[in-house]
Amino acid sequence: MKNKFLSIFFFLTLCATGVVAQKQSQVLPADLEIPLRYGAERLGKRQDAAMRKFRDNRFGAFIHWGLYAIPGGEWNGKIYSGAAEWLKAWAKVPADEWLKLMDQWNPTKFNAKEWAKMAKKMGVKYVKITTKHHEGFCLWPSKYSQYTVAQTPYKKDILGELVKAYNDEGIDVHFYFSVMDWSNPDYRYDIRSEEDSVAFNRFLTFTDNQLKELAIRYPTVKDFWFDGTWDTSIKKNGWWTAHVERMLKEMLPGVTINSRLRADDYGQRHFDSNGHLMGDYESAYERRLPDPVKDLKVTRWDWEACMTIPENQWGYHKDWSISYVKTPLEVLERIVHAVSMGGNMVVNFGPQADGDFRPEEKELAETVGSWMKKYGESIYGCGYSGLPKQDWGYYTRKGDEIYMIVFNVPYSGKLVVRTTKGLQLLNAIMMDGGRELEVAETTNNEYNVSLPSQKLGEPFVVKLKVTEKADKGNKYKDALT
Ligand code: FHN
Secondary structure, eight states: OGGGHHHHHHHHHHHHTTHHHHHTOOOOOGGGOOOOSSSOSSSSOOOSHHHHHHHHHOEEEEEOOSGGGTTTTEETTEEOOSOGGGHHHHTTOOHHHHHGGGGGOOOTTOOHHHHHHHHHHHTOSEEEEEEEOTTOOBSSOOTTOSOBGGGSSSOSOHHHHHHHHHHHTTOEEEEEEESOOTTOTTOOSSOOSHHHHHHHHHHHHHHHHHHHHHHHHOTTOOEEEEESOOSHHHHTTHHHHHHHHHHHHHHSTTOEEBGGGOBOTTOOBSBOTTSOBOSSBBOOOBSOOOOTTTOGGGGGSOEEEEEOSBSSOOSOOSOGGGSOBOOHHHHHHHHHHHHHTTEEEEEEEOOOTTSOOOHHHHHHHHHHHHHHHHHGGGTTTOBOOSSOOOTTEEEEEETTEEEEEESSOOTTSEEEEEOOTTEEEEEEEETTTOOEEOEEEEETTEEEEEOOSSOOOSOEEEEEEEEEOSOOOOTTGGGGO
């Protein structure tokens, strides 16, 4: 298994950068479509209430918490700069030795209610929790594995406590689940023999059992976010990914599932061989975002991006000085960028082994949270505006209200708004304080919004009231919902 880590990591990077997914999003003409048994379950965006809630939430937090938080990127005195949750691979630690970390799992500062309060204050509408990462350690007492919280000094069902605490604060819970499992000897990277096939089928049954267990134990879960699904073994078993999507949707009506789970009959991932999105939303934008001018095609489907605060640390790493760490402002800009293109954004947190969060993460949660408190109206329930991007920042939109989220104030103090044909700007108001701004139409479909002369400080929002006369052929109009 070990010697495969490197190639897996390269492939994983391709998946993470979305190269694999993006290449496959060219839709074939209907008469040339290839018949598929395990392709997309549906064409176009899902429009039911659960999906609308997923979309309207827009802003979420990711929690990567597992045994890797204990060494925090250091093994036998050496600091590894790769992602902390991959330390087992970087330091070539055998599975049985790695899993001995369970004896040290005792997060005495863990307080689910405090975590939920922090999330609420940050303004996130949902939290994605790693139920099980690649290492195989389960945050719930799974009866199908010996590597769970129940077998640690801590003993308690962490996942159960978190689901309850977040739900009590009105926050949706999504489950991250890694199919690839380094603790299970039946896992295979490829199927090359009858023995591989038998072992891998046992593994798929084990995975089904764990998924059913999660769905039964925690029925309020709103979403399953699959990871560790890039190996040839899984691509050769596209039927299984389609089966999992159906199984979970039958067990939990309304549940949403990410595209990363899926492979079709020919092993195509995210988008099937006919170019149709599989699962309910595209999930390949990891630590990067679509270009706001060139990549507008993403507004045709639902999508969710996720990002780390340092360059590439998901689990807790004790030394953040090894890479660039984004400022709260940079994180905020990425959230706004995603929403402006009709996507969701999930910001990752890697709690410490003692159950507390590092100071940088607490500070970020505070700063982003106070901005959301003032301007969250321009994020939640908002999406793509249909207007061409301008240098001052990003637009988001909810019906006849367009929000200008301003990151760069031009020297002129005037914000250019170029509208699409038929869309008329009625007024412009500073969201903070409610002051009406002067609007001058400069040429057809172009306006200048004059900012007040006082210093503006943090990114701020101008709310535009617009009216749309008729659809004048805006090709992304469908994306406005
Ligand atoms: O290998 C994982 C990584 O540790 C992390 O969980 C991210 C989150 O999107 N997913 C994988 C890489 O794509």
